[in-house]
Amino acid sequence: MLPVTLDRTSAEPLPAQLAGQVRALVLAGTLGTGDRLPSSRALAADLGVSRAVTEQAYDQLTAEGWLEARRGSGTYVTASRTTTTATAPPVTTRPTRPTSRPTGLTSRLDTGTPFFDTRLEPGWRRAWREVSVAAPPSGYDDPRGLLELREALAARLGRTRGLDLHPDEIIVTAGTTDGLRALLPELRPGPVAVEDPGYRAAAETVLTYGREVIDLPAVETVGDLGDAVAAYVTPAHQHPLGRVMPAADRLALLEAARRADAVVIEDDYDSEFRYDVAPVPAMARLDRGRVVYLGTAAKSVVPTLRLGWLVAPPDLHELILHRRTITHAGAAWPSQRALLTLLRDGWLDRAVRSARRVYAERAPRVAEAMSPYATLAGPLAGMYSTWLLPETDARRARDAARAAGFEINLLSTYARSSGLTGLVIGFGGVTDAELDQALAAVTGALGA
Template identity: 60%
Template sequence: MQTTSRSPALPVHLDRTAATPLPAQLAADVRRLVAAGTLRRGARLPASRALALELGVSRSVVTQAYEQLVAEGWLDASHGSGTFVAGTATAHPSPAVAQQAAAATTDPRLVRLDTGTPWIDPRHRAGWSRAWRDVAAATPPAGHDDPCGIPDLRAAIAERLGRLRGVECGADDVVVTQGTTDGLRALLEVLPAGAVAVEDPGYRAAVATVRSAGRAVVDVPARGTPTVPPDVVATYVTPAHQHPLGHVLPAADRVALLAAARERGAVVVEDDYDSEFRYDVAPVPALASLDRTGVAYLGTASKSVSPSLRLGWLVPPPHLLDAVRSARAVRHEGISWPVQRAFLSMLRDGYVDRVVRSARRVYADRAPRVAGVLAPHAEPAGPSAGMYSTWLLPPDRADAAVRSAARAGFDVPLLSDYARSSGLTGLVVGFGGVSDRELDAALGALVRGLDDRPSRRRPR
């Protein structure tokens, strides 16, 4: 179910379940309104504070959108007077201008410091190319492939899960998917009717997937001893590296969570999205290694190889496996054979292990650099691990930092973007998908927004 906010003062629509950041959505809607002539040159836009209140978002969402549109020439801003449609804006633009405005919805022109883009060492490019040459030399199946995936790939994944995550499973237990959300959808389809508990703050795509399946989302605190609310059929967790706070679920809490789920008759959905990138301690065994009967295990190649590969895996509890397999077979939902075949080659060739090891070294170097810059200004939400770190800040300071980063050309997520009922606020700083130079520039911009001490300001 889509969550939409509307403003009577400005006919815009914000979808909190979409992957596109809210400031980019707002900016795109305003561009379309100007391009269509609905907002004419010289028209005054609502004040950022008033529009934010009507939309039910933080003021930084509106200010970031306005600042981007001013920079692009769509709007003019005058301190003390307001924000207006630029005098040079065309009330009836050419098709090329309208097309540019629509394209900007997915191209906010900012370098994203997100939590999902990995670092891929360019020195390993040969291994990537070799895998696709193997695909070209192989013979594809004549008809529809196994809806659960190529048997050899499922066997390789099962072996890897047993070796690295302690999950005892065989090839027949593994279902290859189009990533984490596809695996979650496959599981939700075969569960009884009922709500699903999701950590708050938590993974936004998981929330959107649960809602799109027609199920209610029940918020459970991401911090503290986990609970399984009554009347839920599943509880979604990220125990190896809580997304986005970053902590590891302690052993005692793991046992308590599994016991509570058994008592409620609920399935624990374990999203093990980046456990291979711990560099402070050895990876903690997966929840599924403790209880295969009550845990559905989700994994992905997005954090190790590439998000664009769109490949993951689901190991459902044994009692749900046949239902998942049957549902996928009826709809011919097998994953692209070339993608599966390439990933199998990457596993056999050792490419996946090489890119993981090199990325782990890069993250281990970047995490303390981020901490060294942000620790004087903010409180870490959890230990450093993976390709991002989260920092707790009051909302006004977090907004100031994000605005400063946007002015410098960087998109840094707010912690509040991941929250629903939680009051936690701060920054979520990804450092995987950027260069060292971009990371340093982004950190500098964040600090400029956070450092409001007069003694640290340069004279004009």
């Protein structure tokens, strides 16, 4: 029997309690790699709960990479604090600059445009009406951001990402890249490792600050960061391959960061949009002293709101805050005030639920259309999926989509040294009819 205790009076669901306690047992070393867990039926009987509780907990931990179900054998631990791995040294390159957007396109099937439910427009308008009658600050606002907003964000991050934060630990930013711009000057001299393929804006931001970019293989375990002073990753939903970083890989990366005295920069850009299991917990939960956490409202609200948040270890937090105080840096007060209303009114929760339902319906449609021609790079989650196929085929499909009035990104524009090719197909910022038209153009080209 596992040494776990479930509290039926707690507001936290029983499957989440069980998953959290098993995760803690692995991190504490009580459970090690290769240990066999009780069957879901046996554990349910031991705990006096329905089997659905233990099955949901095991499914969640399997999705996160802590456990592995072996057919006919049982469920085993796949990650522990003692897990050690090593890889070849990362390759250093300068990212290629993306090509400019062609003119005359009607719709973008990209990774950054979320679904906006028009039925929620009254709440959106109400938020901005409240901004119009609220008294703005008489001078420069708190560089950390509005206190009321930081309080609301702390509550939300605790509920959705498992981060126990005091509002003063949060710095409101003007988005993810603004958070990076705030962090980079405070790091000691040295290069920054960025996932490859990866978020193009992150790599470009690092270069803009005069730092070298080291390519961090996005689908391999990282056991050595070399002389990198930071590693930028998207562990909950790797951008753009869609992979969830397994628990063992998370621990290996943290251990590599400790050996290099580097920080891990966690970009948690769309973790709420999982369809199969609960959102994967934030990596920052594993080591708050080593991980810089970046969040954004771009995927849950709209990118043009230009708001995000940063949580850094105490020493970096103080350095960032000091510089922002001197330079009067900060996110726009009207946007902060509007987001506060959206959070307080429950609008954001409704928007996330609505978008998740839409994505859960659209993702299989994309998969059904693309599966005969390409290989899915990662699990279906979020507002896009990535498909591996030869560059010549990907370009032919991209050109056919352009001719039909749609922009679809090539995977090669996200890659630097990895050499991966294919298509990255977003489905958040289009209508159902537009998605069908774009897929018809793509599959028509691939099937020709």
